[in-house]
Amino acid sequence: MKFSSSLLAILLAPGANAFAPIRHAGVIQRSEPATSTSLWDTPSGPPYSGPSSKPILDSVNYPHDMKRLDMKELKQLAHELRWELIEAVSKTGGHFSSSLGVIELTVALHYVFDMPEDDIIWDVAHQCYPHKMLTGRRHKFPTLRQLGGISGFCKRKESEYDSFGAGHSSTSISAAQGMSVAKSMLNKRRNNCIAVIGDGAITGGMAYEAMNNAGYLSSRMIVVLNDNGQVSLPTGTQTAGGVRPASQLSAYTSNLIVSKPFQDFRDFAKSLNRLFPENVQDVNKRIDEYARGLVTGGTIFEELGFFYVGPIDGHDLENMVPILEKLRDSDSSKPVLLHIKTTKGYGYPPAMAASDRMHGVGKFDIATGIQVKGKAASPSLTSIFANALIDAATDDRAVVGITAAMPGGTGMDIFGRRFPKRTFDVGIAEQHAVTFAAGMACEGLKPFCCIYSTFMQRGYDQVVHDVAIQNLPVRMILDRAGVVGNDGPTHHGCYDLAYLGCIPNLTIMSPSDELELKNMVMTCAAFNDGPTVLRYPRGVGYGVEKLQSLFGYEFENGEIPAKGTPIEIGKGRIIRRPGGVRALSEHSPTNGSKSSRMGAASRGLLKEHRVAILSLGTRLSEALIAADDAEAADKDIAVTVADARFMKPLDEDLIRELADENGIIITVEEGSIGGFGDHVLHFLALDGALDDGDLKFRPMVLPDTYFEAATQYEQYEMAGLNSHHIMENILRLVRKGVSSKKVEVPELVEIEQ
Numbered sequence: 001m002k003f004s005s006s007l008l009a010i011l012l013a014p015g016a017n018a019f020a021p022i023r024h025a026g027v028i029q030r031s032e033p034a035t036s037t038s039l040w041d042t043p044s045g046p047p048y049s050g051p052s053s054k055p056i057l058d059s060v061n062y063p064h065d066m067k068r069l070d071m072k073e074l075k076q077l078a079h080e081l082r083w084e085l086i087e088a089v090s091k092t093g094g095h096f097s098s099s100l101g102v103i104e105l106t107v108a109l110h111y112v113f114d115m116p117e118d119d120i121i122w123d124v125a126h127q128c129y130p131h132k133m134l135t136g137r138r139h140k141f142p143t144l145r146q147l148g149g150i151s152g153f154c155k156r157k158e159s160e161y162d163s164f165g166a167g168h169s170s171t172s173i174s175a176a177q178g179m180s181v182a183k184s185m186l187n188k189r190r191n192n193c194i195a196v197i198g199d200g201a202i203t204g205g206m207a208y209e210a211m212n213n214a215g216y217l218s219s220r221m222i223v224v225l226n227d228n229g230q231v232s233l234p235t236g237t238q239t240a241g242g243v244r245p246a247s248q249l250s251a252y253t254s255n256l257i258v259s260k261p262f263q264d265f266r267d268f269a270k271s272l273n274r275l276f277p278e279n280v281q282d283v284n285k286r287i288d289e290y291a292r293g294l295v296t297g298g299t300i301f302e303e304l305g306f307f308y309v310g311p312i313d314g315h316d317l318e319n320m321v322p323i324l325e326k327l328r329d330s331d332s333s334k335p336v337l338l339h340i341k342t343t344k345g346y347g348y349p350p351a352m353a354a355s356d357r358m359h360g361v362g363k364f365d366i367a368t369g370i371q372v373k374g375k376a377a378s379p380s381l382t383s384i385f386a387n388a389l390i391d392a393a394t395d396d397r398a399v400v401g402i403t404a405a406m407p408g409g410t411g412m413d414i415f416g417r418r419f420p421k422r423t424f425d426v427g428i429a430e431q432h433a434v435t436f437a438a439g440m441a442c443e444g445l446k447p448f449c450c451i452y453s454t455f456m457q458r459g460y461d462q463v464v465h466d467v468a469i470q471n472l473p474v475r476m477i478l479d480r481a482g483v484v485g486n487d488g489p490t491h492h493g494c495y496d497l498a499y500l501g502c503i504p505n506l507t508i509m510s511p512s513d514e515l516e517l518k519n520m521v522m523t524c525a526a527f528n529d530g531p532t533v534l535r536y537p538r539g540v541g542y543g544v545e546k547l548q549s550l551f552g553y554e555f556e557n558g559e560i561p562a563k564g565t566p567i568e569i570g571k572g573r574i575i576r577r578p579g580g581v582r583a584l585s586e587h588s589p590t591n592g593s594k595s596s597r598m599g600a601a602s603r604g605l606l607k608e609h610r611v612a613i614l615s616l617g618t619r620l621s622e623a624l625i626a627a628d629d630a631e632a633a634d635k636d637i638a639v640t641v642a643d644a645r646f647m648k649p650l651d652e653d654l655i656r657e658l659a660d661e662n663g664i665i666i667t668v669e670e671g672s673i674g675g676f677g678d679h680v681l682h683f684l685a686l687d688g689a690l691d692d693g694d695l696k697f698r699p700m701v702l703p704d705t706y707f708e709a710a711t712q713y714e715q716y717e718m719a720g721l722n723s724h725h726i727m728e729n730i731l732r733l734v735r736k737g738v739s740s741k742k743v744e745v746p747e748l749v750e751i752e753q
């Protein structure tokens with residue numbers, strides 16, 4: 001009841017219209033400059049530079065070292081911490097401006113509460129750097145997000161100060177609530193559980209589920225809503241909702257301007273009455289109503305059963321510290337929502353000025369904020385996808401694009417610039433995005449629902465129940481499939497092939513190169529008889545030279561075709577025949593006939609020395625190199641390389657043919673156990689190909705473990721999925737006279753924390 005009435009409140013908020021441009025209250029006002037702004041708040045420059053020494057920060061290794069500080073020293077600590085963060089991230093890269101925005105909050109929370117006994121749960125935890133610096137990990141920042149280093153997110157095994165691991169959003173309120181209920185069931189002396197959640201992360205459904213339940217259970221906990229007016233990762237993307245990220249709640253809270261409500265702490269003390277039993281409340285009713293007048297912004301949260309405080313200036317330590325102390329010392333069991341307003345990138349002008357607020361950065365120059373750019377790489381697969389989708393949308397007015405708060409990451413920013421009215425940013429709401437797409441498909445639109453592989457995990461039942469069972473032609477575009485590098489285990493897109501492969505009638509494809517990506521976008525656009533999945537990794541295109549020399553493409557005019565063409569659903573392709581022949585440059589279709597498929601070079605070779613590599617996705621290039629190297633290493637070996645293109649439906653004819661002609665089949669993919677290799681093996685088994693025991697089969701998949709932060713290359717090294725691993729596998733499997741019982745899984749580097 002409470003839940004739906006609050007949702008109604010959101011929906012019925014004046015002017016509520018999901019796609020109306022969001023009104024925006026403009027800059028956040030600070031309370032009296034004298035109390036809130038310090039002389040360090042707005043450095044002038046460029047060049048920007050920090051303090052030459054950090055005496056207070058040097059004296060604080062753990063939160064208990066802060067307890068003796070006075071307000072002036074706390075402010076100094078915040079200043080030193082901010083510059084420590086700027087200096088650290090300038091050398092490693094990482095998430096940046098979200099941490100800058102919570103410097104004062106972090107200082108205030110650690111000053112008022114006592115971790116690790118008290119729990120502070122950072123939602124997403126991309127803003128946890130200052131927290132890590134104040135909890136014994138300042139000296140580890142040179143290793144941030146690198147192999148063997150500290151994580152860019154909170155992680156329980158890294159520190160007892162990391163109450164809860166994260167990386168994906170909107171989980172903090174549920175986790176805090178679970179901890180709070182457990183503490184009270186276990187009769188713990190203290191029960192302080194604080195969830196810190198951004199106005200972006202609070203758009204995720206879980207946050208509402210938890211708030212609804214918290215009010216009902218009367219869990220004692222504090223939710224700090226860190227409201228910086230940025231719901232999506234900011235890219236200034238045009239969408240059907242305008243350039244502001246679409247969230248009615250954000251529009252609503254941004255109308256709540258920080259004034260001076262809590263400068264007089266008597267006001268706050270009066271409003272605290274609502275935390276006490278009702279008879280006390282009655283006495284103070286009129287005062288209470290007055291207090292309520294100051295906090296009208298809390299209506300939505302109050303309907304969910306929260307005691308609402310705010311909004312207050314989240315950069316104002318003098319205001320925040322006493323409020324947090326009062327909340328800590330209240331013995332109420334009512335959940336509290338403390339609404340703070342902050343500025344993303346606060347205190348570092350280049351971040352505040354940047355269109356993306358310097359959300360995630362590479363190394364940069366502190367004096368100017370200019371990021372060190374690597375040498376001009378080929379276009380990213382993301383941008384190639386976006387441009388292919390623009391081509392599809394130009395041909396077909398039914399094509400629309402959907403993102404869940406990741407316009408830049410998914411290429412929807414590029415698409416949105418061309419087709420703003422056909423681009424929808426729904427907030428951090430993957431479940432909603434999928435079902436929203438399903439609804440659009442019911443009406444005949446062709447929705448491309450563009451969500452990272454890892455975040456699609458959130459929308460799983462929606463994929464099964466709303467899309468697949470109803471056979472609706474939703475195109476699910478999973479960028480960042482495979483390992484992703486420095487974000488680490490929470491962000492790898494390893495599981496999609498396993499979790500989607502088991503869903504009946506889903507078409508699942510994965511391109512091996514940038515031209516295939518374009519072709520598959522067109523394939524998705526053209527196929528309207530059911531749902532499709534297109535998954536591809538974080539990466540860049542190979543460029544025309546490599547496509548010609550390694551893959552064997554023969555392009556007219558020596559250029560990659562600008563526009564993709566649909567390919568046949570469920571049809572793979574042979575890329576390389578024994579002897580190094582590249583099949584793509586054999587023009588005659590008669591060359592596809594069974595007898596000549598093997599190529600002349602393998603004639604006369606023993607079947608047990610004939611190897612087929614069947615690849616799905618961009619490991620194909622590694623497979624091609626491995627095939628060339630294996631044949632060079634042993635002239636008795638003949639390797640055929642095929643690109644499956646589809647995991648569902650499998651190209652059964654191709655697999656049968658490979659099994660007939662070869663004694664060994666190796667599958668390669670960028671995915672976990674349970675994916676492509678298992679589907680091929682399952683098919684071979686049921687088809688009888690394994691019955692007479694003369695076919696060896698080796699699936700090469702990501703090992704059954706979590707890959708910590710490292711570069712993508714290092715992760716594929718550890719996973720054993722680079723070309724030399726494939727070649728070693730081939731040699732081991734054909735080695736004459738040597739039994740080849742087990743594929744050696746390379747030793748994983750133990751991460752020291």
Ligand SMILES: Cc1ncc(C[n+]2csc(CCOP(=O)(O)OP(=O)(O)O)c2C)c(N)n1
Binds near residue numbers: 098168231233344458
């Ligand atoms: C389930 C999920 N979807 C998408 C993301 C990607 N993501 C990381 S941070 C972020 C924006 C978070 O905004 P907010 O909570 O307001 O924090 P801010 O960075 O503004 O401080 C998004 C969309 C995610 N981490 N988890």
Ligand SMILES: *[C@@H]1O[C@H](CO)[C@@H](O)[C@H](O)[C@H]1NC(C)=O
Binds near residue numbers: 470
């Ligand atoms: C499966 O997909 C095909 C199109 O590929 C469609 O014709 C068929 O109806 C679907 N089956 C079910 C049970 O939805």
Ligand SMILES: *[C@@H]1O[C@H](CO)[C@@H](O)[C@H](O)[C@H]1NC(C)=O
Binds near residue numbers: 599
């Ligand atoms: C068929 O492939 C062979 C290489 O295997 C090539 O030499 C030949 O030219 C191709 N035939 C035609 C008609 O293109």
